[in-house]
Amino acid sequence: MSFIPFLSYVIVTTFTPxxxxxxxxxxxxxxxxxxxxxxxxxVGAGFLAIMLLSSYFNLVLYHFIPRIKVGMNILGCLYMLYLAVKIVRSSSQQRDDSTSNNNSFxxxxxxxxxxxxxxxxxxxxxxxxxxxxxxxxxRLIGFAVFLAFVGFLATFSWALFGSLFQSFLLKYQKAFNIVMALLLVYSALSVFS
Incomplete structure (x- = not known):
């Protein structure tokens, strides 16, 4: 196994928006x-579950990927667009809502x-x-745990950035929400490119 290309792919893919x-x-x-x-x-728990499932059902999924890919792409894109709309419509009044549906485990x-x-x-x-x-x-479980850990670190890093720049982001909340929503729309559309 080529470790440098593997690690490069893992880091770039998990840390990008x-x-x-x-x-x-x-x-x-x-x-x-x-x-x-x-x-x-x-996110970390779900990431681990997906990595474990991918490890053990890789060959089966690979055979059916042409059928699964279209449905998952459509469902995933719709969900990302839904999240984009929720982000654009959110306001500072929702700031204290810790039970927000899109902030739960x-x-x-x-x-x-x-x-x-x-x-x-x-x-x-x-x-x-x-x-x-x-x-x-x-080894399969070890790699799944490693991949999930890197995914957790990426998600945590983005959350840390959001938290550290909280006052700045709140000051420019509408612009920030629009940019984040556009990034989600871009993520949704890039699935089909």
């Missing part, structure tokens, strides 16, 4: 890092199962870099 990172940053900028942590943990977990970026990432990274060289349960 996507629904997980954008939602984590948006939640942390509105409610702070501590109150957005349930969402971040949900369940919301972060569910996002992974309809997030085409994570699903395609899991299938791609595992089929390209892991399963051709590693077959044991111990």
């Amino acid at each position: 996507g629904p997980n990172n954008i939602m984590a940053m948006s939640n942390a900028s509105r409610m702070g890092l501590r109150r957005s942590f349930p969402f971040i943990l949900g 369940f919301s972060g977990l569910l996002l992974q199962f309809i997030n085409p970026k994570v699903i395609l990432y899991g299938i791609t990274v595992i089929s390209t870099f892991i399963t051709p060289y590693h077959y044991s349960n111990f």
Whole structure:
């Protein structure tokens, strides 16, 4: 296994803007890092589940990917567009709403199962870099945990950024919300390119 290309792909893919990172940053900028942590943990748990599923069902999914990809792309895009609308419509009045539906553990977990970026990432990274060289349960689980940890770090980093620049982001909240919504729309549209 070529470790440098593997690590490069993992870091670039997990740290670039996507629904997980954008939602984590948006939640942390509105409610702070501590109150957005349930969402971040949900993303991490869902990410781990997707990586484990990708490890063990890679060959089956790879056979059916032409059929699954279209449906997952449409569902994922619709959800990302829904999140974009929610971000644009959010206001500073929602800042103290720690029970917001898009800031819960369940919301972060569910996002992974309809997030085409994570699903395609899991299938791609595992089929390209892991399963051709590693077959044991111990190694597959180890790689899944490693990939989930890197995904958690990426989401946490974006949330930390949102939290650290909270006052700045609140001052320019409308512009920030529009930019974050546009990034989500871009993420949704890039699925089909």
